Amino acid sequence: MPAPEPTAHEDVLILRIGAAAPRTTDAPPRTERGPDPRVARTRAAVAEAATTLFLRNGYQGTSVDEIAALAGVAKRSVYNNFADKQTLFTELVLGYTATAEEFADRLVAGLPDATDVPGAIRDLAGRHLAAVARPQVLRLRRLIILEAGRFPDLAAEYYRRAPGRVITALTEAFRKLHARGELDAPDPQRAAEHYSYLVLGATLDTALFNPAGPTPSPEDLQQIAEQGANAFLTAYRPA
Amino acid sequence: MPAPEPTAHEDVLILRIGAAAPRTTDAPPRTERGPDPRVARTRAAVAEAATTLFLRNGYQGTSVDEIAALAGVAKRSVYNNFADKQTLFTELVLGYTATAEEFADRLVAGLPDATDVPGAIRDLAGRHLAAVARPQVLRLRRLIILEAGRFPDLAAEYYRRAPGRVITALTEAFRKLHARGELDAPDPQRAAEHYSYLVLGATLDTALFNPAGPTPSPEDLQQIAEQGANAFLTAYRPA
DNA sequence: CCTACCGATCGGTAGG
DNA sequence: CCTACCGATCGGTAGG
Numbered sequence: 001m002p003a004p005e006p007t008a009h010e011d012v013l014i015l016r017i018g019a020a021a022p023r024t025t026d027a028p029p030r031t032e033r034g035p036d037p038r039v040a041r042t043r044a045a046v047a048e049a050a051t052t053l054f055l056r057n058g059y060q061g062t063s064v065d066e067i068a069a070l071a072g073v074a075k076r077s078v079y080n081n082f083a084d085k086q087t088l089f090t091e092l093v094l095g096y097t098a099t100a101e102e103f104a105d106r107l108v109a110g111l112p113d114a115t116d117v118p119g120a121i122r123d124l125a126g127r128h129l130a131a132v133a134r135p136q137v138l139r140l141r142r143l144i145i146l147e148a149g150r151f152p153d154l155a156a157e158y159y160r161r162a163p164g165r166v167i168t169a170l171t172e173a174f175r176k177l178h179a180r181g182e183l184d185a186p187d188p189q190r191a192a193e194h195y196s197y198l199v200l201g202a203t204l205d206t207a208l209f210n211p212a213g214p215t216p217s218p219e220d221l222q223q224i225a226e227q228g229a230n231a232f233l234t235a236y237r238p239a
Numbered sequence: 240m241p242a243p244e245p246t247a248h249e250d251v252l253i254l255r256i257g258a259a260a261p262r263t264t265d266a267p268p269r270t271e272r273g274p275d276p277r278v279a280r281t282r283a284a285v286a287e288a289a290t291t292l293f294l295r296n297g298y299q300g301t302s303v304d305e306i307a308a309l310a311g312v313a314k315r316s317v318y319n320n321f322a323d324k325q326t327l328f329t330e331l332v333l334g335y336t337a338t339a340e341e342f343a344d345r346l347v348a349g350l351p352d353a354t355d356v357p358g359a360i361r362d363l364a365g366r367h368l369a370a371v372a373r374p375q376v377l378r379l380r381r382l383i384i385l386e387a388g389r390f391p392d393l394a395a396e397y398y399r400r401a402p403g404r405v406i407t408a409l410t411e412a413f414r415k416l417h418a419r420g421e422l423d424a425p426d427p428q429r430a431a432e433h434y435s436y437l438v439l440g441a442t443l444d445t446a447l448f449n450p451a452g453p454t455p456s457p458e459d460l461q462q463i464a465e466q467g468a469n470a471f472l473t474a475y476r477p478a
Numbered sequence: 479c480c481t482a483c484c485g486a487t488c489g490g491t492a493g494g
Numbered sequence: 495c496c497t498a499c500c501g502a503t504c505g506g507t508a509g510g
Contacts, residue, residue, distance in 0.1 A: 058388070060299055060508095061388075063507095063508070063509075064508095064509065064510075065508095065509090068479085069479090072479090073479080074479055074480085075479090075510085076479095077479095079510080084509090084510080085509070085510085142384075144448070145381075145384065145385075145447045145448060146384075146385055148447065148448055148449070148450055149296075149297070149300075149450060149451075152449070152450075152451060155448045155449065156448065156449060158448070159448040159449070163444075187466070190466055193440070193441050194437055194466075194467070194470050196440070197436035197437060197440030197441065197444075198433055198436060198437065201432070201435070201436030201440045202432050202436065204444075205402075205436075208384045208387065208447075209383070209384060209387055209394045209395065209397070209398040210387070210391070210394065210395060210398070211387055211388060211391075212388075212391060227426070227429055227433075228433070231433050231474040231475075232474070234473065234474040234475075235470040235471070235473040235474040236470075236473075281498075281499090302487080302488065302489080303488085303489060303490080304487095304488085304489090312498095312499075312500095313498085313499050313500050313501085314489090314490085314491095314500095315490095315491080315498085315499065315500075316498070316499060316500095318489095318490070318491085319497080319498070319499085323489080323490080324489065324490090
């Protein structure tokens with residue numbers, strides 16, 4: 001259960017979306033040499049430029065002209081690869097959501113069968129907060145919240161598959177640990193929520209109200225995670 | 240220390256701002272009958288309309304024309320009462336911030352000297368969550384987060400005077416309760432943060448990602464508050 | 479990749 | 495002379 005390398009996380013998103021097949025499905029102009037590599041290159045450049053600008057300036061604050069300019073392509077090329085601005089936005093966000101979903105599953109994977117449960121939960125809290133507190137992740141979370149009025153289904157799907165997925169996985173883990181007598185958690189879902197907000201709450205909240213503020217140092221984050229995990233372990237310690 | 244009547248809370252904000260003196264300070268045209276009551280009436284109508292629309296559609300999503308139309312006045316009247324759209328927005332938010340600040344102080348007032356500390360903290364949690372979970376309060380919080388990029392100083396001031404004020408007051412209360420041996424909270428600020436996120440975290444988070452979603456019932460909120468308070472009390476129970 | 483253009487809408491201000 | 499208010503329209507910019 002190795003922790004993923006932090007900074008590569010966002011790159012995976014960009015590359016995945018950038019490498020996706022273009023939207024044209026009818027009679028693609030294939031030759032024997034396969035699809036035109038310039039198509040994928042242009043699409044990847046648009047996706048990367050759009051990701052950068054959406055995360056920095058929001059949906060409304062980003063114009064398609066800016067995306068085209070930063071990608072080094074014509075505005076027409078943007079619309080050749082994505083139906084419209086809304087589709088471009090939702091495809092980028094859903095690509096990241098899939099990455100976050102995989103992270104959630106890996107994060108909790110070893111917990112139900114851990115031998116040193118307090119140690120495993122402290123370790124999980126440290127990895128969890130370190131992953132969530134990365135500037136790109138905080139910006140994405142903030143972006144989705146900002147656009148939840150315009151894209152309610154997208155926000156709901158992100159919530160269900162990213163933070164909600166962690167809650168779901170932790171609920172199952174805590175249920176087993178309660179049965180094993182390792183935790184006193186008769187309501188495992190509530191315990192999972194309490195864990196999440198004890199470990200992540202302060203950091204996520206601060207980032208929403210002060211988006212341009214400094215990132216906490218790894219040492220600060222480690223301390224916040226440890227104190228949150230300790231409070232959780234004391235509250236849910238078996239009798 | 241009675242809990243404020245919920246729905247009247249927002250009205251206080253609107254009336255306070257609406258009744259404020261107009262901006263003109265040089266040589267007001269007073270007669271023996273006092274200032275023109277139409278001035279205050281127009282200003283109040285603009286403030287109320289702007290509050291409604293900003294909370295519903297955000298800053299960018301609200302035009303001055305819409306504000307004027309909903310208030311039933313000419314657009315020129317908006318500019319006669321507020322220097323520009325940004326000033327209108329910040330004055331409204333700061334008016335509410337002052338109300339929230341007073342609420343924070345009253346909320347925690349009796350805690351440091353409480354005799355039944357667990358009972359007082361459970362009671363505080365119920366009043367705290369009930370106040371914060373009101374739709375108007377959740378919408379205001381969301382609005383400030385949405386505009387934290389455009390109005391960073393405003394977001395920082397709101398955070399400091401509203402949720403931060405609760406943390407500050409609780410920190411002092413927990414420090415005294417720790418000294419009295421009623422809580423085991425050697426780091427009272429961290430304890431105050433843990434209390435806040437245990438009691439409020441899930442409700443605030445859900446409202447951000449699903450702003451059009453249903454409000455939890457008072458019974459649900461009471462249960463969430465009680466379980467959060469119980470987890471806090473177990474985690475910080477003196478030895 | 480640039481310029482041009484569309485239908486629409488914005489915040490702010492003119493005259494009366 | 496003042497404040498308050500109106501109908502009309504300004505220059506500039508957005509997505510497409």
